[in-house]
Amino acid sequence: MKGYKIIDADVHNEQEDAALLPYLKEPWRSRVAASGIGYAGSGYYSPIGVMKKDSIPPGGGRAGSNPDFMIKQLIDGYDLDYAILTGVVYNISTTHDPDYAAAICSAYNDFLIAEWFGKHKAFKGAMVVATQDPLLAAREIDRVGGHPDIVEVMISSAARAPLGQRYYHPIYEAAERNGLPIAVHPGAEGGGGSTAPTSAGYPSRYIEWHTCLSQMFMAHLVSLVCEGVFVKFPNLKFVMVEGGVAWLPGLMWRLDKNYKALRSTVPWLTKLPSQYIRDHCYLTTQPIEEPDNPQHLIDLFNMIDAENMLLYSSDYPHWDFDSPDHILRKLSPEARRKIFRDNALQLYKLT
Amino acid sequence: MAVHYVLKEEDIPEGGFSLVQVDGREIGIYHVNGEYHAIHNYCPHQGAPMCAGLVSGTTLPSEVYSYEYGKAGQIIRCPWHGWEFDLKTGKALFNEKIRVRKYTVEIEDGKIGILITKSITGSGAIRDSIL
Numbered sequence: 162m163k164g165y166k167i168i169d170a171d172v173h174n175e176q177e178d179a180a181l182l183p184y185l186k187e188p189w190r191s192r193v194a195a196s197g198i199g200y201a202g203s204g205y206y207s208p209i210g211v212m213k214k215d216s217i218p219p220g221g222g223r224a225g226s227n228p229d230f231m232i233k234q235l236i237d238g239y240d241l242d243y244a245i246l247t248g249v250v251y252n253i254s255t256t257h258d259p260d261y262a263a264a265i266c267s268a269y270n271d272f273l274i275a276e277w278f279g280k281h282k283a284f285k286g287a288m289v290v291a292t293q294d295p296l297l298a299a300r301e302i303d304r305v306g307g308h309p310d311i312v313e314v315m316i317s318s319a320a321r322a323p324l325g326q327r328y329y330h331p332i333y334e335a336a337e338r339n340g341l342p343i344a345v346h347p348g349a350e351g352g353g354g355s356t357a358p359t360s361a362g363y364p365s366r367y368i369e370w371h372t373c374l375s376q377m378f379m380a381h382l383v384s385l386v387c388e389g390v391f392v393k394f395p396n397l398k399f400v401m402v403e404g405g406v407a408w409l410p411g412l413m414w415r416l417d418k419n420y421k422a423l424r425s426t427v428p429w430l431t432k433l434p435s436q437y438i439r440d441h442c443y444l445t446t447q448p449i450e451e452p453d454n455p456q457h458l459i460d461l462f463n464m465i466d467a468e469n470m471l472l473y474s475s476d477y478p479h480w481d482f483d484s485p486d487h488i489l490r491k492l493s494p495e496a497r498r499k500i501f502r503d504n505a506l507q508l509y510k511l512t
Numbered sequence: 513m514a515v516h517y518v519l520k521e522e523d524i525p526e527g528g529f530s531l532v533q534v535d536g537r538e539i540g541i542y543h544v545n546g547e548y549h550a551i552h553n554y555c556p557h558q559g560a561p562m563c564a565g566l567v568s569g570t571t572l573p574s575e576v577y578s579y580e581y582g583k584a585g586q587i588i589r590c591p592w593h594g595w596e597f598d599l600k601t602g603k604a605l606f607n608e609k610i611r612v613r614k615y616t617v618e619i620e621d622g623k624i625g626i627l628i629t630k631s632i633t634g635s636g637a638i639r640d641s642i643l
């Protein structure tokens with residue numbers, strides 16, 4: 162990295178369930194103490210596991226659970242200016258009790274503020290809200306969204322319905338009111354109360370599930386544009402985390418083509434749909450697609466000015482971590498700088 | 513060209529491995545089915561510390577819906593993105609052209625030696641990356 166420091170838009174801090182106990186009110190506290198949080202995960206098996214094997218802290222504990230080790234391995238190891246802590250608690254949105262899910266999110270947000278932010282100036286974070294009850298989510302955004310180290314609101318891409326629909330709008334209204342982008346992260350697709358993880362239903366294996374996560378993002382993105390979220394909330398930004406990038410040009414072309422014929426069904430859209438995407442959306446890079454010829458990905462970026470829409474992310478400490486030194490090396494230095502720093506600096510209002 | 517004697521045979525039991533420094537590079541020596549295999553602690557994909565990966569067997573190419581487990585103790589899986597490499601050949605299981613760098617092991621008088629053919633300046637050549 163020459164002359165600037167990197168911003169990493171997706172870093173997963175983790176904690177034991179019991180770490181949230183001091184931040185939980187009853188009756189939730191007793192429930193978690195007795196039974197753990199009880200996420201409703203996707204259920205798909207990977208022989209690799211979720212964690213990269215060299216990220217277990219030397220003193221033991223979960224990967225990503227020890228701030229000092231994260232500082233050493235990630236912040237200092239890759240010379241990061243900022244790491245956006247995204248946690249894993251967004252996965253709570255596939256469970257069934259809206260009040261419980263909201264309580265877990267509040268506890269995590271207080272935990273994040275109390276136990277991570279002070280540890281290093283590089284730590285900024287996503288507060289999390291559950292999507293089962295958007296009004297509770299909006300209230301939570303108003304409660305903690307003003308904290309100076311909170312830079313976005315994280316929700317799960319595993320959901321009960323496409324994320325553009327009016328049911329979710331209170332979340333977006335609150336995020337806009339607090340000047341925070343919404344970030345969307347996958348993980349529990351197919352679990353609990355969420356929809357099937359692919360458009361075709363439930364595939365048999367993790368390799369299929371993981372590949373098709375991009376479908377989820379395509380569906381949510383089309384919904385967000387067509388439902389007029391960016392018309393209703395003109396200052397709102399969205400960050401599509403870990404959903405892939407290479408599908409975007411084709412989606413923009415198809416959606417724009419359809420708009421020319423079907424505009425009358427979405428009369429609130431006064432620009433081409435792709436323009437709303439460019440103006441309001443960011444995508445994080447990891448897991449970056451890796452064509453045999455690296456130039457092909459760069460060509461694809463150039464088709465949509467991707468350099469203005471991408472945020473570098475590592476996904477530390479998860480198995481599909483992308484090292485900043487090893488991806489996107491064929492990009493121009495200017496494009497690299499935007500993706501590895503400037504876009505995030507601007508979006509998250511960092512200095 | 514030099515053989516660096518780094519360990520004694522009894523230092524690595526069958527199924528075990530040891531990480532050593534030789535001529536400025538980190539090399540993992542694995543004891544698999546009576547043989548020693550030495551690999552660079554550097555994954556050709558994105559440079560992960562390969563030797564933090566787990567060693568196991570794996571499923572061999574097979575008919576649809578049948579599973580043939582083999583190469584027990586002979587496959588190392590990169591600790592980051594899980595690419596599998598054969599410790600005997602250094603080759604990735606999905607593509608023989610992708611390899612983790614292997615070093616020749618020489619055993620003499622119960623000592624394990626690593627043959628270094630090029631000085632460290634030559635090792636930059638393996639720092640290929642995908643993008």
Ligand code: FES
Nearest residue numbers: 555557558590593
């Ligand atoms: S760094 Fe080894 S598989 Fe990616």
